[in-house]
Amino acid sequence: MGLDRRRRMSIIITRAGWILSTLLVWQLIVSTRRVSPLILPSLQAIGSSFWSSLITGDLVRYAGVSISLVLAGGLIGTLLAAVLAVAAYQSKFLAGGIDTLTAVAHPLPGIALLPLVILWSGTGITSVLVIIVHSVIWPMTINLRSGFSSVHQRYIDVGRNYGFSRLGIMLHIMIPASWSYMLAGLRIAWARSWRAVISAEMIFGVMGASGGLGWYIFQRRVFMDTAGMYAGIAVLIMIGLVIEDHLFRLLEHKTISRWGGRQ
């Protein structure tokens, strides 16, 4: 516990050190006045743009829209992936189909599908959700299936001896035992869906209430508010750091390190 806390502190210190020095270099370059503020605005300008969007509640709302889209899409994608993985585990015949489907769909960037998705399901939230589900479902399916196949036959035999049904074995043995794979899948799914949602929002945003962070940045871009663009990107970075560095690490610590799922 103490060791882990020290490790986390050291991560924070390293990150803060590098970020602060980068900002220092930034400000030094700005102060030479050789670079147009339209390319590299001063930190004060970015800070005040960040602050004014923060106190009007805009930034929080935009970030909230993007994050809740990822959560909703992530949940749907994970559930669908679980269905696919279980189906593939139970039936050799289905496994072949799911294998092929994964191989075909996994390398496809969600953004490449966007024009098609607009044709199928219009330009509303549904389309963004489709793109997120696409980003989540394939890495999750792959990871869940490797998780299932990594479960030792002995555990399954023990389950049978207890008289578990197929469903019982799935719920009590397969899923808990492959948790670390699931977590790794979630990490990939998060990274992919976060990128997808921001890019999708930048390609077709909706003005007014329902835009997300990608839309926020795009809007700053078309109105040439460079400082605002950087402020939006700063928020993306903060959210990324908090989720990757802390949320997932915490989840890992609370589960795998405690249950000892990894062999």
Place this chain on the structure above:
Amino acid sequence: MNRMKDMTKVLLLIMVSLMLMIGCTRDTEGSVTIADQYGLAYAPLQIAKLQQLIEKRVPDAQVNWVQMANTAAIREAMVSGRVDVGFGAIPPFLIGWDHGMDWKIATGLSRSPLGLVTLDPELQSLRDFSAEDRIALPQPGSIQHMLLSMAAEEQLGSADALDTRIITLSHPDGVSALLSGSIQAHFTSPPYLFTELEQPGAHMLVSGTEAFGEPFSFIVGYASRACYDSKQKLYRACIEAVQEAVTFIEEHPGEAAQLLSQVYEMDQELILKYLTAEGMVYDTQVLGIRKFSEFMHSRGYIEEEPRSLEELFWD
């Protein structure tokens, strides 16, 4: 301690190389980079390119043509010094000017029919849009957005009345979205406008001219100060080339259509029909800039209003 030293070294290295990169001027005086966008309103530029009208005037010039997806991209390329002359509509130019971009308008290029098209028979005026209806246009702050705002102000009493229904789509994506029914209306320009209007049931809810109330330039050419100051010869050659191309289309529409049919990969007859369509005018005169800047200033799209036209035009 050692780590700190390493870090300082790395940072210094980054800083120096960044400054070197930014300080570089990429162009020589003998080359000019011109950025345009896709659409029939840019036709004179294609003619100037195909007939080498700039090279004709400055024989040793290296002329680079780039096509960009929207005016924001052209603006960014011009800020970073990668593009000398860019073509687009007046509102994005004014937004750049308002943010301190050192550029001015060099020439007009075209007037064009623009309009808000719908296929929905229920929609007969701007009043008929429900809260769920979606209107697509290229981007906020674009000429399409400003014209829609003008029409909204006139017909609905407030310039941003329709803003919550706007989604941004590129012109081609907008066409497929309109045809598939996922949006209800599309503010667009030729050839997309003509394609949409040929669909059964298509009708225009508001035209550009109705919204603006008088003729206006759709596409104009802007040049950066760097180009104007240090590449005078090429700058002049560009403007004269545009003028020559405009005259060529006017005097030889058939030949122009033949040349353009390769560029746009469209049927020659169709191009000729579009080139000579009502409202499609190639003209180096710039119209409507006063009204655009007044409107954009009063609705807060630009903070400053130009005091004189000299602030906006090179000559």
